Amino acid sequence: MEIGQLEQLLRARFAGFFPEHTPPLEEHPAQLAEVPAAAPPPTTWPALVERGALVLPTRRAAGGLGLGQPAAVLIAELMGAAAFPAGAYLDTLLGLDLLDRCRPSAERTRLLREVLDGRHRIAVGFRDGSADRAPDTLPGWTDLARDGDLLRFAARFPAVVSADEADTLLLVGAGVGGVLPLAAGDPAVLLEPRSVLGQRRLFDVDVYGAAVPWSALLEFTAEPAAVWREVLGRARLRQAAHLVGLAGGALDAAVGYARNRRQFGKPLGHFQSISFRLAAATARVEAARLLVRDAAARSERGEPTATAAARALAFAADLGRAVTAEALHVHGAFGMTLQSGAQRYFRSAATESVWLGVVPELRKLVPA
Structure with a gap:
C-alpha cells in the first residue's frame, strides 16, 4: 500500500480518536508531579486496541495485519499531533518486536495473541x-x-512505562x-513509582530472588x-x-x-516576524x-535500521524542542498557562526527545 493511501486509512481510523482520549488540559503535567500519576481511563487501551493500533503494524507471521x-x-x-500519551503504546510495540524475534513456542504464541487482542498488557524492562x-x-x-531447571535472577530496571498496568514484565x-x-x-517484583516524565507514567522495577523455569525463557532467533x-x-x-x-x-x-x-488591529500572523518564523518551522517539520x-519504508524493505534511526531521531529531537518552543513564543505568556495546549507540546517534546538517547x-552512531 502506498504511504499516501495508508495515511488516509489511518487518519480516518485514528484522527478523531486521539484528541477525544487525550487528557483535558487542566489535568495535564504542571500539577501532575504527584507520585504515582493517575492511570488513564480503563476504557482507553481496549478502545485503542480495538481500532487496530497493535495489529495493523505487526507482521502477519506474528498474528498481525502486516x-x-x-x-x-x-x-x-498522529498520537503526537494530538498530544496523546503514547508511552505505553510505543513500549508495547517494542515488546511485540522483541517477541517477534524469539523462537516459536507455545508461550510466545500465547503472549502475542493475547497482547494483540488487548486481553494482556506487557511492559518492557530494558534499562x-x-x-x-x-x-x-x-x-x-x-x-x-x-x-537445575530454574533460572534465578535479581535486577533493577529503572523507568519502566506503565508497569502497574501490565500483566507481564518482559525483561x-x-x-x-x-x-x-x-x-x-510475582512476589519477587517490587514497583516503585517515579515522578511523571512528560506524559509517561514510570516505575522502577526491582526484582529480588526471582526464579522462573528455564523453559520459560523466550530465546532470540539471532x-x-x-x-x-x-x-x-x-x-x-x-x-x-x-x-x-x-x-x-x-x-x-x-x-x-x-x-x-x-494586535494593533490585525491578526498576529500578518506580522512578518511571526509569519516567517512559522513558515520556517513548517518547512522543518515537513523535512x-x-x-x-x-527510513521506515527502508526498514520495512529489510535495510539496516540502526544508523538511519539514530539520524532520524536526532533530527526529530532537535526539531521537536525547537518548534514547540517557537509555538510557545508565538502564544506569549498565555502559552505557559494550563489553559493553553502550547505548554503541553513543549513539555512533552522536552522529555520525549531524550527517551531513547540524547x-x-x-x-x-551516525557516520560523518
Missing part, C-alpha cells in the same frame, strides 16, 4: 540507568544463575539470549546484541515520528493562535516527516 513500520510511524505521529541515557547496550543483572539483559517474561504480580540493535532502531523510528507529531501539533496550534489573536517515513549520543 502493514509494518510505515503504519507504526504514522500512528505514532540499567536513568531515562535520559542511550539504551544502546543491554543492561546487566544484579545476580543471574542457573539452578531483557546481557548474558541471557532472549526475553524473560515475569508475571507483574545473536542478542544484533536483535537489540534492530529492535531499538525500530523503536527509535517510532519515537522520531512521535516527536514530529508533537512538533506538527504545536505548529498547528501556533498558526491557529496567530490567525485569531489580534523531518519525510526523513522518518523514508542527541549527542545519537549523532555518534
Whole structure:
C-alpha cells in the first residue's frame, strides 16, 4: 500500500480518536508531579486496541495485519499531533518486536495473541540507568544463575512505562539470549513509582530472588546484541515520528493562535516576524516527516535500521524542542498557562526527545 493511501486509512481510523482520549488540559503535567500519576481511563487501551493500533503494524507471521513500520510511524505521529500519551503504546510495540524475534513456542504464541487482542498488557524492562541515557547496550543483572531447571535472577530496571498496568514484565539483559517474561504480580517484583516524565507514567522495577523455569525463557532467533540493535532502531523510528507529531501539533496550534489573536488591529500572523518564523518551522517539520517515513519504508524493505534511526531521531529531537518552543513564543505568556495546549507540546517534546538517547549520543552512531 502506498504511504499516501495508508495515511488516509489511518487518519480516518485514528484522527478523531486521539484528541477525544487525550487528557483535558487542566489535568495535564504542571500539577501532575504527584507520585504515582493517575492511570488513564480503563476504557482507553481496549478502545485503542480495538481500532487496530497493535495489529495493523505487526507482521502477519506474528498474528498481525502486516502493514509494518510505515503504519507504526504514522500512528505514532498522529498520537503526537494530538498530544496523546503514547508511552505505553510505543513500549508495547517494542515488546511485540522483541517477541517477534524469539523462537516459536507455545508461550510466545500465547503472549502475542493475547497482547494483540488487548486481553494482556506487557511492559518492557530494558534499562540499567536513568531515562535520559542511550539504551544502546543491554543492561546487566544484579545476580543471574542457573539452578537445575530454574533460572534465578535479581535486577533493577529503572523507568519502566506503565508497569502497574501490565500483566507481564518482559525483561531483557546481557548474558541471557532472549526475553524473560515475569508475571507483574510475582512476589519477587517490587514497583516503585517515579515522578511523571512528560506524559509517561514510570516505575522502577526491582526484582529480588526471582526464579522462573528455564523453559520459560523466550530465546532470540539471532545473536542478542544484533536483535537489540534492530529492535531499538525500530523503536527509535517510532519515537522520531512521535516527536514530529508533537512538533506538527504545536505548529498547528501556533498558526491557529496567530490567525485569531489580534494586535494593533490585525491578526498576529500578518506580522512578518511571526509569519516567517512559522513558515520556517513548517518547512522543518515537513523535512523531518519525510526523513522518518523514508527510513521506515527502508526498514520495512529489510535495510539496516540502526544508523538511519539514530539520524532520524536526532533530527526529530532537535526539531521537536525547537518548534514547540517557537509555538510557545508565538502564544506569549498565555502559552505557559494550563489553559493553553502550547505548554503541553513543549513539555512533552522536552522529555520525549531524550527517551531513547540524547542527541549527542545519537549523532555518534551516525557516520560523518
